[in-house]
Amino acid sequence: MSETTTTDTTEDLRARALKxxxxxxxxxxxxxFALDDDGVYLDGNSLGALPVHVPARVQxxxxxxxxxxxxxxxxxxxxxxxxxxxxDRIAPLVGAAAGQIVVGDSTSVxxxxxxxxxxxxxxxxxxxxxxxxxxATTFPTDGYIAASAARLTGHRIVPVAPDEVPAALGPRTAVxxxxxxxxxxxxxxxxxxxxxxVHAAGAVAVWDLCHSAGxxxxxxxxxxxxxxxGCTYKYLNGGPGxxxxxxxxxxxxxGFDSPLPGWNSHADPFxxxxxxxxxxxxxxxRVGTPDIVSMLTLEAALDVWDGVSVDVVRAKSLALTDFFLxxxxxxxxxxxxxxxxxxxxxxRGSQVALRCDExxxxxxxxxxxxxVGDLRRPDVLRxxxxxxxxxxxxxxRAARALAEVLAETPAAA
Ligand SMILES: *Cc1c(COP(=O)(O)O)cnc(C)c1O
Numbered sequence: 001m002s003e004t005t006t007t008d009t010t011e012d013l014r015a016r017a018l019k020x021x022x023x024x025x026x027x028x029x030x031x032x033f034a035l036d037d038d039g040v041y042l043d044g045n046s047l048g049a050l051p052v053h054v055p056a057r058v059q060x061x062x063x064x065x066x067x068x069x070x071x072x073x074x075x076x077x078x079x080x081x082x083x084x085x086x087x088d089r090i091a092p093l094v095g096a097a098a099g100q101i102v103v104g105d106s107t108s109v110x111x112x113x114x115x116x117x118x119x120x121x122x123x124x125x126x127x128x129x130x131x132x133x134x135x136a137t138t139f140p141t142d143g144y145i146a147a148s149a150a151r152l153t154g155h156r157i158v159p160v161a162p163d164e165v166p167a168a169l170g171p172r173t174a175v176x177x178x179x180x181x182x183x184x185x186x187x188x189x190x191x192x193x194x195x196x197x198v199h200a201a202g203a204v205a206v207w208d209l210c211h212s213a214g215x216x217x218x219x220x221x222x223x224x225x226x227x228x229x230g231c232t233y234k235y236l237n238g239g240p241g242x243x244x245x246x247x248x249x250x251x252x253x254x255g256f257d258s259p260l261p262g263w264n265s266h267a268d269p270f271x272x273x274x275x276x277x278x279x280x281x282x283x284x285x286r287v288g289t290p291d292i293v294s295m296l297t298l299e300a301a302l303d304v305w306d307g308v309s310v311d312v313v314r315a316k317s318l319a320l321t322d323f324f325l326x327x328x329x330x331x332x333x334x335x336x337x338x339x340x341x342x343x344x345x346x347x348r349g350s351q352v353a354l355r356c357d358e359x360x361x362x363x364x365x366x367x368x369x370x371x372v373g374d375l376r377r378p379d380v381l382r383x384x385x386x387x388x389x390x391x392x393x394x395x396x397r398a399a400r401a402l403a404e405v406l407a408e409t410p411a412a413a
Contacts, residue, residue: 009330013396020323020392026316029388032304033237039370040394040401045183045211045351045384046374048237048301057300061293082295083243083264084282089302090236090245093310094209094228095219100247102282103232103298104290107210107244108141109260110229113285114246115149115177116259118204118227121252122174125202129174133158133165133203139183142208146177152259162189169201176203180218181211181349184376186341188212188349192223199224210234214305215350215387216314220247227252235350235386238298246285253281262287304388316387317350320395324352324383327399336406340380351384357411365405371398 021027034050035041041049065073074080087101094101105113115132122129134146136159143159150157155175160168162178169176176198181188191207198205207228212218214235220228228247232238248256258278263269264286267277278284325339337354356362356379363375373383383398 010400013327013330014393017323017392017396020319024316024391025312026308026387027391029304029308030391033389035389036370039372040390040398042371042373042383042385042390042394042398044237044386044389045215045234045382047233047240048214048235048386049389050239051237051301051304053303054239054297054300058293058297061296079290079292079296082292082299083286083290086295086299086302087245087282089299089305090213090232093218093236093305094213094230094247095217095223096221096247097250099281100220100250100253101245102285103245103295104243104286106241107208107229107231108145109287110244110246110285111142111145111177111208112149113258113260113287114206114227114229115146115175116153117248117256118175118177118206119149119153119155120257121226121255122204124255129172129203130154131156131158131170131172131174133160133168133173133176135159135178136161137182137184138177138179139208139210142177142179149259162194165194166197169197169203171202173198173201173203175206177206177208179208179211181215181351183211184340184353184380184382186211186349186351186353186382188216188342188347190346191218191225195223195225211349211351214313215317217310221249225249232298234384236298237301237304237388239294239301242294242298242301243291246282248282248285253284256284258284258287260287264288264290308388313387317385318345318348320385320387320390320392321348321350321352323392324385324395324399327396328352328354328402331399331403333403333406336411337381337402350387351382354381354383355379356381356406358409362402362405362409365409366398366401369401369405371401373398 065077083104086103088098132150132155195205204226209230213230231244233242267279337356340353359379
């Protein structure tokens with residue numbers, strides 16, 4: 001490519017980025033977040049950015065609610081009901097009617113609750129269902145915990161790639177645990193189709209939404225998902241370690257037998273009775289005293305979603321990742337990076353994963369230049385596109401910085 005062509009291409013892509021940003025219905029949302037103007041943050045799929053109004057709200061939780069009202073806040077300040085209340089704020093973002101989502105504990109803990117409860121639900125469907133199918137490419141914690149849940153409940157773990165799930169289903173399948181979007185490649189799996197296949201085999205479908213909630217429509221109710229879990233510190237911007245959520249479809253709530261029945265999941269927690277009697281509804285998914293400070297931080301952070309349509313978010317997310325891929329293709333030295341994220345929109349989440357030799361120094365240098373993505377060892381560069389605060393000029397800038405870093409980082413011989 002000659003110098004002039006390169007300059008023309010850069011001019012052209014920059015001009016297009018400006019046009020796309022000017023037409024972006026979500027462009028105004030960026031000002032709601034604490035971000036540097038001289039950097040590009042492409043790691044919101046790992047830790048979402050801070051909405052600027054949150055610190056004052058958390059300050060109020062600490063100084064007034066805790067500092068002045070003290071124990072009265074459990075009732076008067078709505079602390080006690082926060083897990084269900086915040087669950088109902090997340091519900092529309094994942095296509096769930098109210099009353100089915102409860103917030104609390106980590107994703108890892110909720111994977112445990114969901115898989116054991118699903119195995120118990122499946123055992124009600126008859127004898128001989130002794131297999132738990134788990135996405136073989138899963139984020140490790142889901143796999144570790146599903147394996148332990150299987151040992152506890154007398155099931156066998158069968159690791160299966162998501163596309164091969166339909167062929168692996170059978171009369172022995174009890175539960176299937178799948179990821180909506182693969183954390184490494186950014187591949188979006190077919191939640192409606194796979195859920196239908198799981199149901200046709202008489203099994204229970206558990207979906208992990210960590211990399212889809214807040215980035216694309218999920219449609220939990222519409223697609224008849226049984227149980228789901230997800231974290232809130234990625235696209236939902238809840239803050240480091242913010243509590244996860246658990247969805248139990250209404251039709252399963254009466255049969256949801258939690259492996260962690262705590263006093264907070266009791267029908268009458270202050271009855272302090274020795275016998276456990278589960279609460280009705282989503283409350284049954286609670287365990288112990290909620291982590292109020294983190295939880296109310298999340299609640300405040302969810303304000304950025306007021307008036308936002310997830311369909312608009314999805315449209316922007318696809319346009320952003322398309323544009324980033326186009327810029328990378330135009331700028332990056334030939335053959336240095338290969339996208340492992342599917343080109344087909346129906347199979348793409350909200351991140352772009354590029355395989356790259358020397359991925360480690362490349363990401364380090366990108367971060368030094370203010371373009372923050374992350375690395376999944378050994379050779380994947382991950383760039384998360386959070387439609388609420390990443391724009392098209394950011395995508396163009398990141399691709400240009402990547403090309404410059406690649407040019408100064410020789411590929412391994
Ligand atoms: C981020 C993520 C987790 C994180 O689990 P924690 O318990 O919050 O550490 C789990 N599963 C998947 C698929 C994830 O992407």
